[in-house]
Amino acid sequence: VSQRTLVLLKPDAVKRGLAGEIISRIERKAGWRLTAVELRTFDRATLEHHYEEHVGRPFYEPLLEFMTSGPSIALIVEGENVVPGLRALCGATDPLQAGPGTIRGDFATITRENLIHASDSEASAEREIKIFFPSHA
Numbered sequence: 001v002s003q004r005t006l007v008l009l010k011p012d013a014v015k016r017g018l019a020g021e022i023i024s025r026i027e028r029k030a031g032w033r034l035t036a037v038e039l040r041t042f043d044r045a046t047l048e049h050h051y052e053e054h055v056g057r058p059f060y061e062p063l064l065e066f067m068t069s070g071p072s073i074a075l076i077v078e079g080e081n082v083v084p085g086l087r088a089l090c091g092a093t094d095p096l097q098a099g100p101g102t103i104r105g106d107f108a109t110i111t112r113e114n115l116i117h118a119s120d121s122e123a124s125a126e127r128e129i130k131i132f133f134p135s136h137a
């Protein structure tokens, strides 16, 4: 089933020069394609909306500080089963639990700076696309 998902390459990915490598891995999957890309330093209001389910968690404030610390890259990726597929490509939220061959498993070591976000469901994808790409909603 053809789906679309919202991906964020977090500030650590851009700072570490891993954006190209990560985008290559996404593009290497046959049948997936990028339909929107933007490099931008997100403002707090945008991230408060995106991370509203995490308000009050101990990691929330440091997460917002990290996510506003420099430019990120937001993408829309479309294709066959791309929602679960991209989550699998990311690997577990805690990079130490993420398998080899996954983006977090290969390149990250700490949970906050885990390089990439991908929507966890088709409903989340539509909600998040509205936040980052209102013109694609």
Ligand code: CMP
Pocket: 054, 059, 063, 093, 111, 112, 113, 114, 116, 117, 118
């Ligand atoms: P993501 O799953 O994209 O969205 C929530 C983010 O919060 C997550 O990636 C991490 O960057 C961060 N996060 C989640 N849990 C923790 C945690 N226990 N400690 C620090 N950061 C976390």
